[in-house]
Amino acid sequence: MFTERADAFVAPDYSTGPVHHRGQGLVPRQRAAFVESDGDQQSWPSSRPDMYATDWSPRRRRRKGRRRARGTGRTLSIMLVVSAAVGGAGFVAVSGEDRPVTATTTVGAALQPKASTPPAATRGRVRAAPVPSPPVSAKPASPKVTRPPKPIAGLNQTQMNNAAVIVKVAQEKDLPRRAMLVALMTGLQESSLRNLANTTIPASLDRPNEGEGDDFDSLGVFQQRPSQGWGTVAQLMTPRYAANAFYERLLTIDDWESRSLGEAAQAVQRSALPDAYDKHEERAVKLVDALL
Structure with missing residues (x-):
């Protein structure tokens, strides 16, 4: 018969409730009891029934996060x-x-039905047709070529070109048709609408010209004189400058518009032949009609 010695055995603090181990995540194991018999310490024979099998039946550890429904009626x-x-x-x-x-x-956009008609706010609006893009192979538009005016009867192309410059300058200065007629009549009388150099002024011969004259120091289409303050040789040999200088002097005459065309031309030029300008009125009118 085995006898148990109280001073040789200290029972561990085991709880018999399964909740204790379950709460700490421990798997209860079978408890072993040690007894002393005749001075020898031995375990219970394996042939005897496990007295703790009911209280300490081993349980499988469950994976973390996995839950099972407990009891009847408890569902997820x-x-x-x-x-x-x-x-x-x-x-x-x-x-x-x-x-x-x-x-x-x-909910994803796939659950929303696609509208088969435009929104009510855009119904009835006029939709602009798309602007077609220019073809890739299209050639850029060539710049417009300005052709010289065709000369009227009795004049060559050079004379017609100088007449066109005189009319153009008047248009840029917003002058009336009457001013154009006065200037053309003056150019026809003084140089026959040619840009003339002067043999007494060598510098004028080095400038582009359309003939030569020798009247004092007169130069250009209007035979203006550098000595009278009309401008330099280079300036007076430029038809555009010469025409502008003529119009500036014409505008200084208060009653030039009320005078006859010949009288207005004489007031500017102060020629020794004051009545010579009137004979060019008819041709001046044809030039203005052809150039405007």
Whole structure:
């Protein structure tokens, strides 16, 4: 018969409730009892029944995060409620441990039907047709070529070109037709509408010219004199400058518009032959008509 010595055995603090080990994540193991018989310490014979099998039956460890429904009537349910009526939003309701949990989710754009007609705000509007892009092979437009005016009867192309410059300068200065006639009549009388150099002024011979004269120091289409303050040799040998200088002097005469065309020309030029300008009026009119 075995006798148990109280001073040789200290029982560990084991709890007989399974919750104790379950709460700490421990797997209960079979308890071993040590007894002393005739001075020798030995364990219970293996042939004897396990007296702790009922209290300490081993349990399998469950994987973390996995839960199983306990008891009858305790289920885990997931309910998906999709509401397409307002904004395409839905709710997911999760019921577990008898506590409903709700979370908002967004329904994908695939659940929204595609509109087959344009929105009401754009119906009835006039839609502009798309502007076709120019073809790649299209050639850029060539610049417009200005052809010289065709000369009228009795004049060559050089004379016609000088007449065109006189009319053009008057247009740029916003002068009336009458001013153009006065200037053309003056040019026809003084040089026959040619840009003349002067043999007494060598510098004029180095400038582009269309003939030569020798009257004092007169130069250009209007035979203006550098000594009388009309300009330099280079300036007076330029038809555009010469025409502009003539119009500036004409505008200084207060009553030039009320005078006859010949008288207005004489007031500017102060020629020794004051009546010589009138004979060119008819041709001046034809020039203006051809150039305007």
